[in-house]
Amino acid sequence: MDNYKCKLCGKKLTNWKSIQRGFGPVCENKYLDDIYKNQQVTLYSILAEREKGGNNNGK
Numbered sequence: 837m838d839n840y841k842c843k844l845c846g847k848k849l850t851n852w853k854s855i856q857r858g859f860g861p862v863c864e865n866k867y868l869d870d871i872y873k874n875q876q877v878t879l880y881s882i883l884a885e886r887e888k889g890g891n892n893n894g895k
């Protein structure tokens with residue numbers, strides 16, 4: 837049960853906060869940065885999707 841490791845670097849996590857997040861504080865910045873980039877990509881994807889058909893989004 838104490839086998840918590842960072843999802844990014846595989847380092848053992850000792851802080852409960854880090855365990856809940858799944859990665860250490862150092863990797864958190866990288867992870868959040870990655871999410872931010874992905875969100876931007878996703879946003880564009882959504883816009884493109886809407887332009888294509890977009891009939892099952894929302895209602």
Ligand SMILES: [Zn+2]
Nearest residue numbers: 842845860863
């Ligand atoms: Zn890490």
